[in-house]
Amino acid sequence: MLVLFGATLRALPRIFRYRRNLAEQLFEIGNASLFMACVLSLFIGGVLSLQAGPLLAQRGLGSMLGGLVGASLAKELGPVMMSILIAGRIGSAMAAELGSMRVYQEIDALRTLNIDPVEYLVLPRVVAISLALPCLLVFSLLIGSAGGAFVAALNPEVAVSATAFFNSLKATLEPRDIIHGLIKTFLFAVTVGVVCCNQGLDTMGGPRGIGRSVTKAVVNSIVFILVLDYVITRMLLPFTQASMAGGF
Amino acid sequence: MTSAKIAESGVAVRVHQLRKSFGSQIVLDGVDLEIQPGEIFVLMGPSGSGKSVLLRHLIGLETADSGEILLNNTRIEDEGIRDRFRLAMVFQSGGLLNSLTVGENVGLYLSEHRLKPAAEIERIVQEKLALVHLGPKDSLKYPSELSGGMKKRVAIARALVMEPQVVLYDEPTSELDPLVAVTVGREIVRANAVTRATTLVVTHDRDLAFGIANRIAFLSEGRIVAVGTPEVIRASQDPLLRRFLSADFTRD
Numbered sequence: 001m002l003v004l005f006g007a008t009l010r011a012l013p014r015i016f017r018y019r020r021n022l023a024e025q026l027f028e029i030g031n032a033s034l035f036m037a038c039v040l041s042l043f044i045g046g047v048l049s050l051q052a053g054p055l056l057a058q059r060g061l062g063s064m065l066g067g068l069v070g071a072s073l074a075k076e077l078g079p080v081m082m083s084i085l086i087a088g089r090i091g092s093a094m095a096a097e098l099g100s101m102r103v104y105q106e107i108d109a110l111r112t113l114n115i116d117p118v119e120y121l122v123l124p125r126v127v128a129i130s131l132a133l134p135c136l137l138v139f140s141l142l143i144g145s146a147g148g149a150f151v152a153a154l155n156p157e158v159a160v161s162a163t164a165f166f167n168s169l170k171a172t173l174e175p176r177d178i179i180h181g182l183i184k185t186f187l188f189a190v191t192v193g194v195v196c197c198n199q200g201l202d203t204m205g206g207p208r209g210i211g212r213s214v215t216k217a218v219v220n221s222i223v224f225i226l227v228l229d230y231v232i233t234r235m236l237l238p239f240t241q242a243s244m245a246g247g248f
Numbered sequence: 249m250t251s252a253k254i255a256e257s258g259v260a261v262r263v264h265q266l267r268k269s270f271g272s273q274i275v276l277d278g279v280d281l282e283i284q285p286g287e288i289f290v291l292m293g294p295s296g297s298g299k300s301v302l303l304r305h306l307i308g309l310e311t312a313d314s315g316e317i318l319l320n321n322t323r324i325e326d327e328g329i330r331d332r333f334r335l336a337m338v339f340q341s342g343g344l345l346n347s348l349t350v351g352e353n354v355g356l357y358l359s360e361h362r363l364k365p366a367a368e369i370e371r372i373v374q375e376k377l378a379l380v381h382l383g384p385k386d387s388l389k390y391p392s393e394l395s396g397g398m399k400k401r402v403a404i405a406r407a408l409v410m411e412p413q414v415v416l417y418d419e420p421t422s423e424l425d426p427l428v429a430v431t432v433g434r435e436i437v438r439a440n441a442v443t444r445a446t447t448l449v450v451t452h453d454r455d456l457a458f459g460i461a462n463r464i465a466f467l468s469e470g471r472i473v474a475v476g477t478p479e480v481i482r483a484s485q486d487p488l489l490r491r492f493l494s495a496d497f498t499r500d
Contacts, residue, residue: 101345109343109403112307113357113410114330120360 001198007118008126008194018124025128033089033136040085041140044077045069045147053151053158062158066165067172069148070141074173074181078140080229083188086133087221091196094125095217098200099210107201117201126193133189134182141178145169176239184232191228192221258286258446259319259333259413261306266315268301275301277470278315283463288440288447290457292481293467294492299450300340302467303416306448307337319414333414336407336445340419342399344391344406350377351387354406376405379442380435397428404435408443415439417449421456429453433460454493458482466492 015022048069056062098121101107107117149165152158199217203209261283268276275298283289291299304310306317308324317324319333337343344353355373358364364372377387380401391399400420407415417436421429433456440447451457457464458478465475466489474484481489 105339105341105343106345108309109337109339109345111309112335112337113360113406115356115360
């Protein structure tokens with residue numbers, strides 16, 4: 001996997017040559033996941049308000065709900081949930097497509113045409129997922145906050161108006177929180193792309209092998225996302241602790 | 249076809265003491281072969297005898313445990329070999345990229361290496377498709393819309409676009425009915441006549457082997473058992489080869 005990552009990195013300067021493949025992949029990712037990402041974010045924001053809202057309200061901290069939902073979405077739930085969604089929706093498709101190409105000798109055929117499969121197949125996919133996933137995080141943050149505000153306003157146990165919710169969100173959430181989320185999401189995206197392409201290229205043994213590769217691609221991606229989540233959060237903590245302290 | 253008709257161009261291929269094992273299974277056990285420039289050489293043998301593995305070594309998809317392969321006396325592992333010699337392969341399944349149209353598949357080598365302008369690539373694609381009796385309408389189709397025989401012909405056209413000096417065919421008539429198999433066999437002979445490339449065909453189809461070959465080698469259990477013209481192979485008394493050639497379906 002590290003070898004594939006290195007090869008993809010080395011091929012990066014030639015991405016402009018594969019702009020058509022890149023555009024196709026971006027369209028595919030957006031087309032396949034934007035709606036799902038919006039639905040998921042709406043309900044994550046809603047459930048955060050539903051869980052945390054009454055607890056904060058009971059302690060007279062209901063006005064801070066917007067900040068809590070926004071920070072949770074930007075720094076933790078948005079990156080992790082969007083990455084898991086993309087691993088399941090796009091990563092699995094990548095592994096299946098490359099696995100099928102491997103089994104049906106399409107990748108061997110590329111090699112005989114002196115075309116590097118990493119440049120032609122892996123590079124556009126990894127770049128596309130790395131560009132698309134941070135964009136999805138921004139959507140997730142917007143839609144999730146709306147979901148949170150909606151539940152906060154309608155739930156009588158919380159009873160925080162949308163204006164108060166968004167004022168709290170604005171006061172708490174700083175640009176560096178969003179940058180924190182974007183860095184995480186970008187690194188998760190690269191991981192999902194490389195893990196899933198690697199599984200696809202390593203496929204052996206016909207249609208059953210493709211199935212095995214898809215399962216391994218998704219499971220390994222999720223494990224990597226969760227492990228990396230801890231590592232990155234630990235590394236970025238000193239830079240974001242100040243904003244948390246200030247906001248709450 | 250006689251050896252007198254063999255063209256002067258093409259590349260001499262020499263395989264010397266090639267050995268390959270996968271785990272404890274010996275697949276190639278000291279294979280020696282010499283293929284003349286421009287000839288159609290058929291490597292015949294039963295399933296699992298190591299034919300396709302040998303082909304994959306020639307195109308660089310496998311690395312031998314020991315032994316060597318030489319193209320005009322240059323080892324295929326040598327640096328820059330791919331710049332000096334053009335090798336093309338037609339895969340058993342065709343190996344066409346399903347996400348591309350027939351035309352895009354055929355022109356892929358030229359477009360990806362930016363060897364010609366788009367209009368010139370289109371002209372060459374149509375020319376090569378015409379060689380295998382496919383038309384402009386076919387170039388817009390996707391591989392999933394093609395029959396097995398058409399896929400093989402597209403794969404041949406894609407190989408020809410490289411203007412190869414060596415063309416390798418892996419089981420070109422497998423999964424084809426006898427009529428289509430004959431057509432594909434004719435396309436191979438025709439392509440050889442046009443390109444004058446050294447042609448190596450791997451098959452267990454006896455009719456194809458005797459129909460198109462200048463020379464035939466019989467591979468069994470990773471070893472070359474017999475080599476010669478079709479007449480020599482027919483007359484061989486080697487028991488393994490005799491068994492392979494005389495195998496027939498008869499009801500008790």
